[in-house]
Amino acid sequence: MSQAAITSQLYKKEMEKTNYKILIIMGICHLLNDSIQAVVPAMFPILEKSMGLTFTQLGIIAFALNMVASIMQPVVGIMTDKKPMPFALPVGLTSTLIGVFGLAFAPSFASIVLSVLLIGIGSAVFHPEGSRVAYMAAGQRRGLAQSIYQVGGNSGQALAPLITALILVPLGQRGAVWFTFVAAIAVLLLVYIANWYTKKLRFDLEILKRKGKEATAISSPYSNKIGLYLTLLLFLIFARSWYVSGMTNYYAFFAIENYQFSIQKAQVYLFAFLVAGAIGTFFGGPLADRFGKRNIILLSLIGTLPLSILLPFASPAFAFILLALTGFVLMSSFSVTVVYAQELVPGKIGLMSGLTVGLAFGMGAIGSVVLGYLADQIGITLTIILTGFLPILGVLTLFLPQDKK
Structure with missing residues (x-):
């Protein structure tokens, strides 16, 4: 066998290998990063009482956090598609560390907004590059790899109610300072990831040079049809993100008002x-x-619809069950939409990650402001009822092409 053939087989084997160690570390880092972000909405009931903030002001805080991440993620993705920046990962988390420290000691509404902007910048840098690392370590199991990475982030967000009940309620705003240690751990882990990322880039470049090819990404023309499909996919993310935003930011207030729950008990439901x-x-x-990305996206949104419509009218015990089922079904498409977009536009891993994950933050940010304003105008109960109809937009998935196409 010739040297070129051996090199080709070596490269193929390496590319098809799934690096679970790197994926697990990235999942842990994603958990740490998003648990810090979760501190912000987790503090809403605390800030509403201690600083007398309105629902609209709370929505603006969420907007500041999420919109910065939304706007910057595609920009970071475009930059790193052209020139990967492994050490942007620990640098981004350092910004988050500074932001969470400022949040713990912020004396006013304006200083809170400034602090969450720094946290948002850290998130904007972390997510596109983190998704790229997951893609690089995936081998042939891209859906599984992206799930391992994304489940870390969603687990971190899930910690928000526990953060409120166990840390922020007894310690108040100052309790957020403990998350500077969480950020420091994430920075150290990401230094390790950045070193692996750098070596992987060098390895890929060397192998491609031996094969006599340039180390460039595979490109795909942006036809009008591809643009339409991508727009539909982003609109589906819009529907999912608005619903999740309504639940994470305002369902606790709904439970307190309708079920006479304490803050702690409402957080358990969330x-x-x-x-x-x-x-x-x-x-x-x-x-x-196994079953196709488009099929899972469709079932995720349409399957959520009856649950989300019924939820506001359920008894407290039944509402707990419905909340769990809704969360499971709705979020089953979270990592899938990222991989679908990356395969829809090959060679633009960072940009597609920035659009899909970043747009989720951005749409959640707009949703926070709109739903907060709506809650001030028509009441929290009617707002949650109307939010339950958002998953009906999932029918648009039928217009997306099957995975093989």
């Missing part, structure tokens, strides 16, 4: 929704590898 969502995120990827 915890069920988020934990089930994290589990759904994990199972969605492998299911998509």
Whole structure:
């Protein structure tokens, strides 16, 4: 066998290998990063009482956090598609560390907004590059790899109710300072990831040079049809993100008003929704590898609709079950939409990750403001009822092409 053939087989074997160690570390880092982000909405009931903030002001805080991440993620993705930046990962988390420290000691509404902007910048840098690392370590199991990575983030978000009940309620705003240690751990882990990332890039470049090819990404023309499909996919993310935003930011207020729950008990219900969502995120990827990404996206949104419509009218015990089922079904498409977009536009891994995950943050940000304003105008109960109809937009999935196409 010739040297070129041996080299080609070596490269193929390496590319098809799934690096679970790297994926697990990235999942842990994603958990740490998103648990820090979860501190912000988790503090809403605390800030509403201690600083007298309105629902609209709380929505603006969520907007500041999520919109910065949304706007910057595609920009970071475009930059890193052209020139990968492994050490952007620990640098981004350092920004988050500074932001969470500022949040713990912020004396005013304006300083809170400034602090969450720094957290948003860290998130904007972390997510596209983190998704790229997951893609690089995936081998042939892209759905599973993205699920391992994304389930870490959703698990971190699921910690928000526990953060509120166990840390922020007894310690108040100052309790957020403990998350500077969480950020520091994430920075150290990401330094390790950045070193692996750098070596992987060098290895890929060397192998491609030996094969006599340039180390460039595979490109795909942006036809009008591809643009239409991508727009539809982003609109589906819009529907999912608005619903999740309504639940994470305002369902606790709904439970307190309608069920006479304490803050702690309301957070337990929200915890069920988020934990089930994290589990759904994990199972969605492998299911998509087997049954098709478009099919899982469709079933995720349409399957959520009857649950979300029924939820506001359920008894407290039944509502707990419905919340868990809704979280599981809805979030099963979270990682799947990322991989679907990456395969829809090959060679633009960072940009597609930035659009799909970043758009989720951005749409959640807009949803936070709109739903917060709506809650101030028509009441929290009617707002949650109307939010339950958002998954009906999932019928648009039928216009997306099957995976093989």
